[in-house]
Amino acid sequence: MSAAAESGISIIQVVSLLGAAVVAVPLFKRLGLGSVLGYLAAGLAIGPFGLGLFSDGHTILHVAELGVVIFLFVIGLEMKPSHLWHLRKQIFGLGSMQVVVAAILLTIVGMLFGFSWQISFIAASGFVLTSTAIVMSVLGERGEIDSPGGQKIVSILLFEDLLIVPLLAIVAFLSPHHTESSQPVWQSIGIALGCVAVLVAAGRWLLNPLFRLLARSQAREVMTAAALLVVLGAGVLMEKGGLSMAMGAFLAGVMLSESHFRHQLEADVEPFRGLLLGLFFLAVGMSLDLNVVARNWPLIVSSVLALMAAKAVCIYLVARLAKSNHEEALERAVLMAQGGEFAFVLFTAATLQGVISDTNTANMTAIVVLSMVLTPLFMILHGKLPKKAAAEREADKIDERHAILQVGFGRFGQIVYYILNAAGYSITIIDKDEKTVAGMNKYGVKTYFGDASRPELLRTAGIEKAAVLVVAIDDPEQILQIVEFAREANPNIKIVARAYDRIHTFKLFQADADEIVRETFDSGIRAGKRALEMLGLPHETAEKAGDLFFRMDRNGMHKMAVLYNPELESFANQAMLEEGLRQDRLIAEAVQALLRGEEEIDESV
Incomplete structure (x- = not known):
């Protein structure tokens, strides 16, 4: 008998799991229904109430929860401790507000259905814990995890994970078997904090030396094993301390976010994350007990709709109180209106403690699973609703200010960024293209959305204290506005500005930009050098000729800029035209002298 069979899962079942995913997921994505x-x-189709290839979806669900654990480890790798510190108000402010208000409201809903306050509270507490797997999967597919809205959702999810300890303590307190000999709440919290301290200490002083040592062995499989060891070990430590495995994995990721091995670790665990997360959703589909739904369908269906509606209303109101606009608040309400996977842990503990009956547990589990199944459908319906003329998106809140401020992150700005980043400099980046901002944040480059031609945004970004400003957008008028305001707000700042053409260069010169870079000048110089080579000049000579032209043309631009008059058309400014013709003649004479091999060349223009 194979090892798989001995563990209760046959090879046929493994094949059916993979086959169901391979068939269903591409089909649903093609239909626009999403992978979740x-x-x-697919899980429902092969589960106990479909083809019957599996008799117990809950067993697989416990294994598949590792996908959520690894997913949060990867999220942690993207969050440096400093960034997490910036989110503290959202985690404990916005998160606590949503959780407390929702728990009270959902408890009232349960009592209106005729249940005792104890049962209603347990059901409400489980439903308050949003599905991390579903929400993070949707945000990941959209590339919105690092967006301001995405960061608010992540903050709320982190706070919900922190609730596991107090909720389990409350369950123990509500138990009819509760005695004074039970472990005190303060002791439970102390153990949890102790486990967090151990993990933080290991992250600071143990993990980096460990991975440095393993890297020297040059055994890729050992690095992968070590990555999984860190994820699962941190998860087990937190679980033993009464917290969730997901929280432990997240903290381990945060501890390694500034490590040189961050990208290697992410690459190592990524295949496991995707596979196990998919298995988690398959198991959720399998664990939907249709017998329970059939026996109690009026209660279950009405409870699902009532709880989801109440939670959505609560999330919307809290989001609006926290100054989110209507669209963002509604989007968050639809996305987070379901119960989550940690509800199963809470319901199991409540059953074992005698707080709720087995029948209550079955009904509550069905309600949570059904809410998770309905969420992708509601997201699709929400996406198809007619929208108001989209109000202009508000600029992102800039919470990291660096000495270098860059405006624009298109094809020009990206080159500037990567040179500065390669040299070890930190940069605050602003761009007003939403797709670029979302894409670069997904790629791992922190980028803020906003229109930098608005003075208040530049002030928020720290223009008054910045040392260098790089203006790399492609709108000539806005470039000029930004340079003029920057010089006024910070006379000592050094400004590197992208110029569209010669006239734009003259305007930027008058606006007092320190370095003006014509966007096609350098590439044009390179093209000219290659053309000279094709005409038979030696490579070295072509390079010298191009470099000479580069220096003289740049020097001459300053003299033309002094003569530039914005009130005159380009070809109506006789003095500037004459200076331009003089420079052309001098540059031609200098280049030809170089080609003749003359050693002394006058580069003055």
């Missing part, structure tokens, strides 16, 4: 709904439908 594809996994859920």
Whole structure:
């Protein structure tokens, strides 16, 4: 008998799991229904109430929860401790507000259905814990995890994970078997904090030396094993301390976010993350007990709709109180209105403690699973609703200010960024293209959305204390506005500005930009050098000729800029035209002298 069979899962079942995912997920994505709904439908199809290839979806669910654990480890790798510190108000402010208000409201809903306050509270507490797997999967597919809205959602999810300890303590307190000999709440919290301290200490003083040592062995499989060891070890430590495995994995990721091995670790665990997360959604689909739904369908269906509606209303109101606009608040309400995977842990503990009955647990589990199944459908319906003329998106809140401020992150700005980043400099980046901002944040480059031609945004970004400003957008008028304001707000700042053409260069010169870079000048010089080579000049000579032209043309631009008059058309300014013709003649004479081999060349223009 094979090892798989001995563990209760046959090879046929493994093949069916993979086959269901391979067939369903691409089909559902092709239909525009999303991968999450594809996994859920596939799980339902092969589960106990479909083809019956599996008799117990909950067993697989416990294994598949490792996908959520690894997912949060990867998220942690993207969050440096300093960034997490910036989110503290959102985690404990916004998170606590949403959780407390939702728990009270959902408890009232349960009592209106005729249940005792104890049962209603347990059901509400489980439903308050949003599905990290579903929400993070949707945000990941959209590339919105690092967006301001995405960061608010991540903050709320982190706070919900922190609630596991107090909720389990409350369950123990509500238990009819509760005695004074039970472990005190303060002791539970102390153990949890002790485990967090151990993990933080290991992250600061143990993990980096460990991975440095393993890297020297040059055994890729050992690095992968070590990465999984860190993820699962941190998860087990937190679980033993009464917290969730997901929280432990997240903290381990945060501890390694500034490590030189961050990208290697992410690459090592990525295949496991995707596979196990898919398996998690398959298991959720399998664990939907249709017998329970059939026996109690009026209660379950009405409870699902009532709880999701109440939670969505609560999330919307809290988001609006926190100054989110209507669209962002509604989007968050639809995305987070379901119960989560940690509800299963809470319901199991409540059953074992005698707080709720087995029947209550079955009904609550069905309600949570059904809410998770319905969420992707509601997201699709929300996406198809007619929208108001989209209000202009508000600029992102800039919470990291660096000595270098860069405006614009297109094809020009990216080159500037990567040179500065390679040299070890930190940069605050602003761009007003939403796709660029979302894409670069997904790629790992922190980018803020906003229109930098607005003075208040530049002030928020720290223009008054910045040392260098790089203006790399492609709108000539806005470049000029930004340079003029920057010089006024910070007379000592050094400004590197992108110029569209010669006239734009003259305007930027008058606006007192320190360095003006014509966007096609350098590439044009390179093209000219290659053309000279093709005409038979030696490579070295062509390079010298191009470099000479580069220096003389740049020097001459200053003299023309002094003569530039914005009130005159380009070809109506006789003095500037004459200076331009004089420079052309002098540059031609100098280049030809170089080609003749003359040693002394006058570069003055």
